Ligand code: NAD
């Protein structure tokens with residue numbers, strides 16, 4: 386078996402940074418070099434102040450604090466790190482292509498290809514190359530072809546080892562994964578990688594498959610998770626129309642052990658950097674293999690997600706007498722989920738843009754997202770004109786003079802807001818639109834607010850109908 390003494394990871398992003406930090410923490414005898422071409426990102430990973438790490442994840446600062454400088458190193462010297470490594474992880478971005486063949490659906494693999502070329506040029510001796518990024522099935526063939534084109538006495542093995550961590554729970558997911566998936570045919574390489582994880586992951590949770598199954602399992606896992614969210618959101622709309630309550634329906638169906646209770650929370654649609662891009666990639670692959678009906682099936686998951694966000698923006702406008710021009714609306718939460726500062730594909734973008742388009746004045750609050758990120762996501766600088774937005778560091782300041790509060794991220798703090806105090810500073814009739822279903826609706830109603838909650842129909846209306 387190959388003994389792994391030095392690991393290199395190309396890409397110090399949301400996946401590379403936390404994953405390598407946990408490996409270094411759990412394997413003090415392995416030197417782990419995380420490298421990136423983005424100098425600012427690497428500088429932030431090296432910042433003495435652990436609060437300034439480029440990724441916010443509960444528990445991450447502690448892990449980095451234990452390992453950094455001992456056997457965890459962040460640097461921009463990509464070539465040197467490759468040359469030292471027995472094992473190289475490719476953990477770079479694989480966004481959706483924006484131009485050319487497959488634009489809007491296929492993955493842009495230019496960074497993966499560049500990395501493979503860099504590894505081919507600088508690796509020494511025998512190197513195990515591990516695909517950590519989420520990739521279309523059969524990408525390993527390309528990586529292998531590039532590595533094999535000019536070996537000059539060196540040798541390479543390619544493995545697939547997709548990452549299943551979710552943002553906000555990355556450290557817990559890495560420390561206690563449901564499973565670690567290793568795809569590849571080379572027994573020695575598989576065992577070498579398994580022995581790294583084996584330091585803290587029980588052996589029965591390390592699954593081996595062929596390369597293609599491993600690559601495809603990652604896309605499939607994300608597609609299944611996203612499908613559950615679109616399914617419950619479609620039922621939420623039906624609940625609102627019929628007087629049912631989606632939380633009750635979710636509990637009823639989730640108690641069936643065949644369905645299970647997780648990922649049944651209705652909300653403003655899924656966000657995050659991966660669900661949309663991975664499903665679109667799956668759709669593209671299906672079309673590539675001439676499976677049009679299968680492609681359309683998965684495409685509908687994305688359609689429901691977009692529809693849910695448009696529906697929420699429209700119902701806010703319609704409840705506010707059909708116009709929000711010049712009205713102040715407080716938006717609570719901009720991150721795509723709680724406990725992260727990540728806003729990639731956050732539902733808040735589409736919902737806020739639709740309200741800005743209607744002329745609303747948005748007062749946006751989020752405990753972790755900074756105003757520069759919001760400006761770049763919304764495509765406009767902050768302004769106090771109609772159709773403009775401002776950042777408010779406090780919920781009370783956002784609520785002052787607002788006609789509505791719209792909860793878009795499930796931050797804990799929004800579950801225990803002081804509704805009496807907020808209602809006092811709002812303009813009446815004032816609304817609470819709870820797209821995450823976490824607010825204390827009774828308290829909000831008692832404070833004089835009108836209330837809409839995702840997936841909550843009004844049973845009395847139905848009886849009267
Ligand atoms: P990211 O954009 O946060 O990080 C990628 C990093 O790679 C960037 O910092 C970029 O500068 C760097 N990079 C690009 N080319 C490079 C090169 N040639 N050499 C060195 N560094 C280079 O992306 P991410 O969120 O970490 O995602 C990475 C991959 O993991 C994607 O395929 C994604 O689908 C997958 N994934 C992401 C998550 C998640 O929660 N974000 C979870 C599981 C899997």
Ligand code: UGA
Nearest residue numbers: 548549550551552648649650652654655656657659721722
């Ligand atoms: C997701 C997967 O959960 C990870 O397993 C995967 O590794 C990752 O994508 C990836 O490949 O990038 P992540 O996007 O970080 O992780 O976060 P999730 O917890 O899955 O949430 C995604 C979105 O779905 C969020 O907007 C969240 O609010 C929403 N969601 C989630 C719901 O609306 N309802 C739910 O019941 C669960």
